[in-house]
Amino acid sequence: MPRITLPDGSVREYPEPVSGAQIAASIGPGLAKAALGVKVDGQLHDLGHVIDRDARVSIVTEKSRDGQPDPDALYLLRHSAAHVMAEAIQKLKPGTQLVYGPPVENGFYYDMRFPDGASLSSDEFARVEEIMAQIIKANRPFCRYEMPVGEGMKKLEREGSRYKIDNAQKAIEAGSDRLSFYATGKPGEDWEDLCRGPHVPSTGRIGAFKVMSLASSYWHGDENSDRLTRVYGTAFANQKDLDHHLKMLDEARKRDHRVIGKQLRLISLNEDVGTGLVLWLPNGAIIRRELEEFLRKARSDRGFVWVNTPHIGKLNLYRTSGHFPYYADSQFPPLVDAEGLSRSLLAHGGGCGCADIANAMAAPEVDGFLLKPMNCPHHIKIYEADQHSYRDLPIRLAEFGTVYRYEQSGECHGMTRVRGFTQDDSHIFCTPEQLSREIDIDIELARMVLAEIGLNDYRVRVGLRDPQSSKYVGSAENWALAEKVCIEAARGIGVPYSIEPGEAAFYGPKIDFVAKDSIGREWQLGTVQVDYNLPERFGLNYIGADNEKHRPIMIHCAPFGSLERFIGILIEHFAGDFPLWLSPEQVRILTISEKFAEYAGRVHREIGAAGAFRVSLDDTPERLQAKIRKATEEKTPYMLIVGGKDAEAGTVSIRHRTEGDLGSVPLERFLKLLREEVETHGRATILDAVRPS
RNA sequence: GCCACCGUAGCUCAGUGGUAGAGCACUCCCUUGGUAAGGGAGAGGUCAUGGGUUCAAGUCCCAUCGGUGGCUCCA
Incomplete structure (x- = not known):
């Protein structure tokens, strides 16, 4: 009842x-x-x-009450579409073993293993989709049936499905006393799969789907285990939602910072220089310099002092900090002189393969240098350059410090994942009593940076250590203390926060700012990290009021993260339409004909004289339309069109890169508005001031 | 590092075994025009690199390098 x-x-x-x-x-x-x-x-x-x-x-x-696609519906649809896709692929490639096919964020995938010699190519997606469409058109029901584990295992063994047997064993270990199967149609006649479910009632309910891409994966995510092929697809309740999703993907593609970075001549990635190494072209360097100057001032206002440190340091420095032993795989090999290298190779068996060199380098007596993977050890040595009294603290050191990490070749991606990058790094050394206030200063700085850039939609992630892992340095007490401080600080920010074990740095927990860009994608940007461990490893101290030595606490903070990554993200966020203060070119003057070159030249000079504006003059004999098109494509925020009327009246006709003609204003008024928009970082815009209402 | 796909002019790309192409950009000439491409001419390529198959290779095969999408990784 x-x-x-x-x-x-x-x-x-x-x-x-x-x-x-x-x-x-x-x-x-x-x-x-x-x-x-x-x-x-x-x-x-x-x-x-x-x-x-x-x-x-x-x-x-299909729709939840707010009219959006219902997440549960998408889960059911995609899980079901994964079955249909697996059936289609097995039909196309007999003998294919299925592994695991869950729904994921924007669709689903199915991991599978093709029989020897067979593979799936993206050219075959259309064929897979055809077969899927037939299955969907047949509108076969998803039929669940269960078996006691013994009987179910026997069935799987008969089918010889190694991976499914493993899945079943996992389910049994987790406490299942029955195994469930789903037939797409009639059990025993149609295609079926060991599966926990749930599914939509029948294949016909899968409104719209698409096979998206191929990737490789490992069984159980273990690189020493079987290599599998992961086929990605997506499904929606109707074609409209699928089209919308594909449009968003297309929009993301159009914003790709690698494409826009090339079009706007911001950066260049050159294979002769090396994978993951960014060349800043003059336009990109302007954006970078503006951001650096902005943060330089913001930090100086908050009591940070600027330091500079070299790009390399001795191996022992990083042995002490823990960077070298813990992250040996992801750093460039140490720099050792030839004599030292041959000495240590001899001492370790005499081989000179990669593994031999790596082993020889890891030996504790080997001396050499390392390209710095982080700036903290150098900053620690700057702290140590003086004896410190509690009266000196806090000491706030800042540097745009370039670091190098050897990312695996498949990991490098445009500007967002690189091998050499510049951190907007800082380290505060403070007393325990000062800690909370110093964290607040860093958090306020990180939030101010996001606000000035216009990234106002963000959340906070507190990364704690994974208690299962041994990759962290320091005592449990220190970690407990630091984690507590971070959680409290995050709680005080007033935006949604999440707590994620396993996301900490190896030396301490962190507070990450995760911002949403203009098309809703999330990016991890600034970070604030509390560190009791490195001061201990380096034996840092200050003299307290009691005339005893005490251990300072460090706070690491990088509001941008890295300039490469941050600007890459900004390119995508703005789709190249940078706010005026960051635009490589801010104003371009376009002459209507060469007859007005003299007036245009005067306007050019006056804007130049009025301040450090980045202004250029296009007085080529092209037609106006062509010049407008060129400037628009080059994303110049404001075009000033000058012809006979303007020359007579002393005005300029303003055109905005996306809003078009804004009418004409006297030059002085334009200059005043231009200065205002640059100085307010776009809170007051020319567009708003003169746009016809 | 792994899997799949890709590499042709400065850029975007066409070219599936038989003389290397287009558009844009570039140079020169004409055009002097009020809000997203005026017209004409010219120059520009070891088809990533190295091997192989073939009478013949940008095209087919192998290797290497580089890129893309994922996987794994991400201090």
Whole structure:
């Protein structure tokens, strides 16, 4: 006699156990038709799932109440589409072994292993989609059936499905006493798969789908295990949602910082220089310099002092800090002189393969230099350059410090994942009493930076250590202390925060700012990290009021993270339309004909004389339309069009790169507005001031 | 590092075994025009590199280098 509570609070009683489909039907024929699954006390199930006790139930349909695609519906659709895709691929490539096919953020994937000699190419996606379309058109039901584990295992063994047997064993270990299978159609006749479910009622409910891409993966994510092929797809309830998704992907592609970075001549990646090494062209260097100057001032205002340190340091420095032993795989090999190298190779067996060199270098007596993977050890040595009293603290050191990390070749990506990059790094050394205030200063700085850039939608992530892992340095007490401080600081920020074990740096927990860009993608930007461990490893101290030595605490803070990555993200966020203060070119004067070159030249000189504006003059004999098109494509924020009328009246006609003609204003007024927009970082714009209402 | 795909003019790309192409950009000439491409001419390529198959290779095969999408990784 189950009493069913619906999302609107109403309660329905049923005389006997009832399925999700029956509940939907009892509410209305429209809902029965739209139903894709059922959620019982927060658990998603097949629509056919039978409820035999009191429960809170909602019927899952394609749209949630806010009109957006329902996440549960997408889960069901995509999980089901994964089955359909697997069936299609197995039909196309007989003998393919299935591994695991879950829904993921924007779709689903299925890991599979092709028989020897076979593979899937993206050229075959259309064929896979054809077969999928047939299966969907046939509208076969997803039929769940269960077996006791013994019988189920026997069935899997008969089928010789190594990976599925492993999945089943995992389920049994997790406490399952039955195995569930889903047939796409009739059990025993049609295609089926060991699967926990749930699924949509039938294949016909998969409204729109697409096979997206191929990747490789490892079984259990272990690189020494079997290599699998991961086929990605996506599915939506209808074509419109799929089209919208594809449009977003296309929009993201159009904003790709590698494409825009090339078009706007911001940066260059050159294979002769090396993978993951960014060349800043003059235009990109302007953006970088503006950001650096902005942060330089912001830091100086907050009591930071500027230092400079070299790009390399001795190996022992990084042995002490822990960087060298813990991150040996992801740094460039040490720099050792030839004599030292041959000495240590001899001492370690005499081989000179990569592994031999790596082993020889790891030996504790080897001396040499390392390209710095982080700036902190150098800054620590700057702290140590003087004896410190508690009266000196806090000491706030800052540097745009370039660091090098040997990312695996497949990891490098444009400006966002590189091998050499400049951190806007800082290290505060303070007393325990000062810690909370110093963290606040760093957090305020990081938030101010985001606000000035216009990234106002962000959340905070507190990265704690993974208690299972041994990669961290320092004592448990230090970690507990630092983690507590970070969590409290995050709580005080007033934006949503999450706590994520395993996301800490190796020396301490961190507070990361994760911002949403203009098309809704999230990026990890600034970071504030609390560190009790490096001061201890280096034996740092200050003399307290008690005339005793005490250990300072360090705070690492980088509001941008790295300039390469940050500017790469900004390129995508703005799609190249940088705010005026960051634009490589701010104003371009366009002559209507060469007859007005003299007036245009005067305007050019006056703007130049009025301040450090980046202004250029296009007085070529091209037609105006062509010049406008060129300047627009080059994303110049403001074009000033000057011809006979302007020359007579002493005005300029303003054109905005995206809003078009803004009419003409006297030159002095334009200059005043220009200065205002640059100085306010775009809070007051020329566009707003003169746009015809 | 692994899997799949790709590498042709400065850029974007066409060219599936038979004389290396287009558009844009560039240079020169004409055009002097009020809000997203005026017209004409010219110059520009070891088809990533090295091997192989073939009478013949940008095209087919192998290797190497580089790129892209993922995987793994990400201090």
